[in-house]
Amino acid sequence: MKNNLTTVVLTMLTILPAPLPLLAQKPETKPAKQTATRKKSVEGTWKGALAVSGIELRLVVHLKQKANGTLTGTMDSPDQNATGIQITKGQLKGNAVLLEVSSIRGVFEGKLSADGKKVVGTWTQGAALPLTLARTTTEAIAVELERPQNPKKPYPYQEEKVTYKNKKDNTKLAGTLTIPKGNAPFPVVVLITGSGPQDRDESLLGHKPFLVLSDYLTRLGIAVLRVDDRGVGGSTGNIALSTTDDFVGDVLSGVDYLKTRKEIDPKRIGLIGHSEGGVIAPAAAARSKDVAFIVMMAGTGLPGSEILFMQSALIAKASGAPDDAIALNRKTMERMFTIMKSEKDNDIAVARMKEEWTKIKAEAPAEKQKELSAADASIEPQFRQLLNPWFRYFIDYDPRPALKQVTCPVLAINGELDLQVPAKEDLAEIEAALKAGGNKDYTLVLLPKLNHLFQTTTTGSPAEYGKIKETIAPLALKTMGDWILKRVAK
Numbered sequence: 001m002k003n004n005l006t007t008v009v010l011t012m013l014t015i016l017p018a019p020l021p022l023l024a025q026k027p028e029t030k031p032a033k034q035t036a037t038r039k040k041s042v043e044g045t046w047k048g049a050l051a052v053s054g055i056e057l058r059l060v061v062h063l064k065q066k067a068n069g070t071l072t073g074t075m076d077s078p079d080q081n082a083t084g085i086q087i088t089k090g091q092l093k094g095n096a097v098l099l100e101v102s103s104i105r106g107v108f109e110g111k112l113s114a115d116g117k118k119v120v121g122t123w124t125q126g127a128a129l130p131l132t133l134a135r136t137t138t139e140a141i142a143v144e145l146e147r148p149q150n151p152k153k154p155y156p157y158q159e160e161k162v163t164y165k166n167k168k169d170n171t172k173l174a175g176t177l178t179i180p181k182g183n184a185p186f187p188v189v190v191l192i193t194g195s196g197p198q199d200r201d202e203s204l205l206g207h208k209p210f211l212v213l214s215d216y217l218t219r220l221g222i223a224v225l226r227v228d229d230r231g232v233g234g235s236t237g238n239i240a241l242s243t244t245d246d247f248v249g250d251v252l253s254g255v256d257y258l259k260t261r262k263e264i265d266p267k268r269i270g271l272i273g274h275s276e277g278g279v280i281a282p283a284a285a286a287r288s289k290d291v292a293f294i295v296m297m298a299g300t301g302l303p304g305s306e307i308l309f310m311q312s313a314l315i316a317k318a319s320g321a322p323d324d325a326i327a328l329n330r331k332t333m334e335r336m337f338t339i340m341k342s343e344k345d346n347d348i349a350v351a352r353m354k355e356e357w358t359k360i361k362a363e364a365p366a367e368k369q370k371e372l373s374a375a376d377a378s379i380e381p382q383f384r385q386l387l388n389p390w391f392r393y394f395i396d397y398d399p400r401p402a403l404k405q406v407t408c409p410v411l412a413i414n415g416e417l418d419l420q421v422p423a424k425e426d427l428a429e430i431e432a433a434l435k436a437g438g439n440k441d442y443t444l445v446l447l448p449k450l451n452h453l454f455q456t457t458t459t460g461s462p463a464e465y466g467k468i469k470e471t472i473a474p475l476a477l478k479t480m481g482d483w484i485l486k487r488v489a490k
Contacts, residue, residue, distance in 0.1 A: 041065050042092055042112060042119065046133035050123060055205070055462050059123075061087075061099070061133060069093055075101060079205045079466060097121065105385075108133075128378030145206035149471040151215040157181055162225070163234065164257035166250050173250055174234025175200050175227030178218040179263050187268035187488035188223035189295075190254045192247075194275030195394075197239045200226040202274065205466030209274070209453060212471045213480075220481050222488065223264060225254055243393035244280060251284045255291065268292050268488045272480070273299060275421065275452065278412075279399050286405035293487045295480055296412040298421045298452055301403065301429025304394040305337050307421065314419040318461040328368075332360055336386065337395055346387045353383045403430060404437030411443045411483045413476065415450030417460030445479055 043065040050057045060076040071090025076083040089100040092112070097119050099108040108131060110121020116135075123131040158179040165172055180186055191210045193202045201208035214224040230237030230250070251271065259266045270293040273281035278299020285291040300307050309330055316326050335356050343349040357379055361372045385391070412430050414423035427444050434442045451457040454476040455468045 040092065040095070040112060040116065042071065042097060042116075045136050046119065047136045048131050048133040050129050050131055052129065055466065059131070059133075060136075063087075063090070065092065071097075071099065075099075080203070122378075124378055124381055128375075128381075145466065146469050147206055147208070147471055148469060149212045150208055151211065155215065155218075157218045161234075162257070164253060166246075166253040168249050169237070169246070171230060171237040171250065172235060173227050173230075173253065175225055175254075176214075177261075178214055178224045180218055180221045180223060182221060184263040185265035185268075186221065186223045186263060187270070187292075187484070188225060188258055188264050189217060189270045189272050189484070190251060190258070191224060191226040192251055192271060192273035192277030192280050193229055194277055195390075197232045198229050199233050200228045202226075204453075207453065207465070207471045209471055213272070213477065216477045217481060217484070220485060222481075222484060225258060227254060239390075241389055243389050244276065244283070244397060245393065247276075247280050248283045248287065251280055252288055255284070255288060259290065266290065270294060270484065270488070272297065275299070276394075278421075279397070282399065282406045282410070283402040285408055286402040291408055293409040293484065294406065294411070295484070296410065296430070297454065297476075297480075298414055298418055298423075299412060299426070299430070300399055300421055301426040301431075301433060303398040304396065305333075307426075308395065309333060310422045310425065311420050314422065315462060318419055318459060319463075328360075328364065332357075335360065336383070340386065340392060341396060346384070349387055350380060350383050354380065400429065400433040403433035406434065406437065406439060409441040409443075409487050410434060410439060411445070411480065413445045413447055413454075413479055415452060415454055415457075415460070415476075416446055416448045417450060417457055418452045419460045419462065420452040443483060447473070447476055447479065450476060 042063050044063060046061040046063065048059050048061075050059065057077060057079050060078065061073065062075070063071050063073040065071055069092040071087065071092060073087045073090065074083075075085045075087060077085070085101060085103060087099050088102040089098070091098045095112045097108070097110045097112055100106070104125060106123065106125040108121055108123050110119040110131070110133065112119050118135070119133040121131060121133075123129050155178070158181070160177045160179070161174070162177045163172055163174045191200075191202075191213065193210070198204075201211040210226045214226050217224050227250070228235040230239040230242055230246070232239070255269055255271075258264045258269055269290060271281040271284060271291055272295040273279070274297040278296035281294040281296055281299065285294050302310075312329055312333065313326050316329065336353055339349055339352045339356060343352060361369055364372055410430075412427060414421065414427055416423055423446055427446060431442070431444055447454070449456050449458075450473055451460045451464065452462070453465055454472050455465070455470045456473045457464050457468060
């Protein structure tokens with residue numbers, strides 16, 4: 001593992017956002033260039049894979065080429081259930097291939113091999129990662145992963161697509177409401193996704209955790225509302241310019257919407273949040289007495305910066321990184337976070353961070369300096385990625401004050417082998433905050449052998465997420481279902 005900041009920007013697993021309209025280059029008209037580019041072509045379908053913290057994310061690129069070398073097309077990320085992402089700028093000049101995807105701030109630069117069968121290069125999206133694209137005759141790559149827990153229609157309950165608005169900034173939120181059969185009004189839960197742009201099923205690596213959880217709870221007699229994040233699916237807004245505080249408002253808008261539904265009991269509306277959603281849930285409950293209970297699935301009890309320090313070290317260690325590399329990454333994160341917290345102007349912050357990076361390289365042992373310098377080309381994009389509104393807010397946010405204000409019942413569950421949100425440390429902080437606030441009804445459960453996604457695992461490494469058939473361990477589902485039924489019983 002290289003000693004760069006890759007583990008900093010990969011705070012929690014994310015999916016690719018919805019595409020923006022195509023921005024094609026203006027064709028050139030010089031005959032000589034047209035003739036030259038006709039001799040080589042990258043038109044067709046290409047496939048490759050990115051290795052991200054031990055996880056392999058497959059990419060499929062569909063390209064069309066004009067006579068002057070201008071490229072258009074789309075990109076799919078099948079393991080993230082993202083398709084049709086527009087390539088907003090593309091060019092083949094000689095052997096050099098350039099592809100830009102503005103909607104996700106991604107750039108690929110590579111060289112076409114002599115036989116025209118491969119393009120070897122680098123994908124930059126915050127961090128710079130090696131990527132080789134190979135020609136394929138397959139137009140699409142399906143996610144051929146067994147997911148036995150995914151429910152199959154017809155469902156024994158009502159399923160309805162719904163929309164409502166966060167009136168504060170007029171963001172439209174689109175989701176699915178599942179309603180049990182039987183005598184209304186029903187208790188209900190709002191599901192809250194983790195960090196990054198996620199769809200209503202919280203789809204990741206072929207898994208659909210929120211679809212599985214929604215199906216399980218609805219069959220128990222509990223209605224469920226699950227919602228696309230801002231800028232994903234049917235929801236509007238720009239998640240890149242939003243913060244955790246905005247997401248709290250989105251959740252409370254969902255609560256307000258549910259209060260208008262005759263099938264829903266307005267006194268039995270609860271929240272279930274996973275990962276960052278487990279931070280949003282108590283923040284929302286602290287602001288609204290309409291929240292009857294909350295479930296924190298791997299929610300945090302420590303400030304964002306502390307979580308990232310521990311998460312980075314645990315994942316790096318599981319990936320085989322040596323202790324000196326882990327220590328250097330921690331020192332780098334601390335120094336960059338200090339600048340982020342003290343300097344609000346992004347351009348000035350980037351300049352200061354680059355100066356600090358130069359100092360860090362100079363302080364490193366001589367044998368490490370060359371390795372660190374190899375990250376220079378991608379370091380500024382990483383710094384700018386860290387300075388987006390969400391990340392600035394996240395590293396500063398301390399969930400404990402909100403937890404102290406939560407008076408409704410709380411269930412906090414964590415997986416014993418979670419490497420993204422260390423279970424014992426966070427459960428201890430959550431309990432201390434709830435106790436300090438005088439909450440009399442809270443339950444903390446450490447679930448054995450489960451990871452951050454609440455899958456049964458052996459190491460907890462994110463590299464296992466896509467390889468495990470199980471989406472959510474039955475133990476986790478039963479723990480939540482039984483606890484909620486006791487709280488909503490009339």
